[in-house]
Amino acid sequence: MPEDSRHFPAAAMQLLHEQSLLQINLPKRFRVIDECIPVYETLCKIGQCNLSVGRIYEGHLNAIKLIKDHGSESQQEYFFQEARIGKLFSVWNTEMSSEALTAQLSHSKLQLNGAKTFCSGGLQIDYAIITAEVDEDKQMLIFPLKEYPKLIEDWSLWNPMGMKNSVSCRIDFSGIEISSDLKLGELNAYQQQPWFSGGAMRFAAVQLGGAEALMHSTIDHLNAQNKSSDPYQQQRMGTMAILVESGKFWLQKAQEIDDHQQDYSSAEIVNFADMMRSAILNISEEILQLTERSIGVQGFMENHPMEQVYRDLKVYLKQPGPDLALKNVGAYTFDHYKK
Structure with a gap:
């Protein structure tokens, strides 16, 4: 796949459709296969293959969940089909x-x-859930992009060092009229907890996949250089392996919460999401550093398997509010500490 800010990964998204992975969080009657596929493990595996694809895929699952949680019966019937x-x-x-x-x-x-x-995916997306101010409130809208061929992708704000293929361009909706039937949910539903913050569990899962891909690149490089017996490289690899494995425990717990959310309070889910994104941020940043030290300058050559993954993960880790998330974990811990 060409690494280009304007190149949408169409082949990858088609493959996900053919494997029924675009449907995994649809209600069972809308899925082609009955098998229950774990969401967070899938997000991690896709992130391991390509972080830009993982970003677009995570956004797709997010939109499906918002329609499940806030859509009318007729909206769910139509959009899930x-x-x-x-x-x-x-x-x-x-x-x-x-x-x-x-x-x-x-x-x-x-x-x-x-x-x-x-706007990740740009105009290759079929339906974008967008938020718009109505007076001083926020209203979600399900916007049918293909019905508005005059929309333009603006690339002036999207020239990143990584995550280029997420094609996260700017799109101007000025002057457009859409049916009020496309309103999704009540006013301010988008910010409702726990899933406004809880959605961080999804992007953290994709990030962990990128961190694991870096570990694999390091293994391949060191094996090719006959350096797998070097005690310092073994020490670094041991640290990376522990970090990745610890991240997968966060995925397992996230899946448990997602499957049995009725057993958790909104505050518990938000706190767990803040913990998980903070933990996987730390895991990923440490693996970036260990990979860099293990491979050295060779890993920063354009033809090296590490180079793009390194840049993509660096960019994808820049999610909003990391300090606030960690501060909120601390506040929650003080409030719920019991001797």
Whole structure:
């Protein structure tokens, strides 16, 4: 796959559809296969293959969950059938304050003004859940992108050193009218806890896959260089193996919470998500450092398997609010500490 900010990984997404992986969090009656596929393990494996694909895939699962949680019966029936046949979904919330997306009701239409940034997948996505200001509130909309061929991908804000193939461009929705029937959920539903913060468990799972891919690149490189017997390399590899394995315990717990969320309070889920994203951030950053020290300058050559994964993970780890997440874990711990 060409590494290009404008190159959407269409072949990879088609493969995910053919393997029924775009359907794994749909209600059972909409899935092609009955097998229950674990979401977080799948996110990790896809991240291990390609972090940009993992980012787009995570956004797709996020959109499906939002429709499950907030969609009307008719919306669920229609959009889940669309997902079943391979249509791609995403969630675009990020914007610049100077051009925040707004929606004004006019008869049965919503008039949009403003733009979204970091629109992962760009116009290759079929349906994007976007948030728009209505007075001082936020309203989710399910936007059918293919029905608006005049929309333009703006690449001026997306020239990153990594994660290029997530094609996270800017899209301006100014002047567009859409049906008010495409409103998803109540006002401010997007920010409802626990899953506004709990969604961090998904991107953390993808990040762990990238960290594991770096470990594998290091193993391959050191084997090729006949350095696997070097005691210092073995020490670094032992540390990496422990870090990756510890990350997989976080995935297992995340899956348990997702499968049995009725057994956990909203505060417990939010706290776990903040813990998990903080832990996997630390795991990933340490593996980046260990990989760099193990391989050295050779790993930063453009033809080296480590080089793109290293850059992609560096960029993907820059998720918003890491300090706040860790601070919230500390506050929760003080509040719930019992002797």
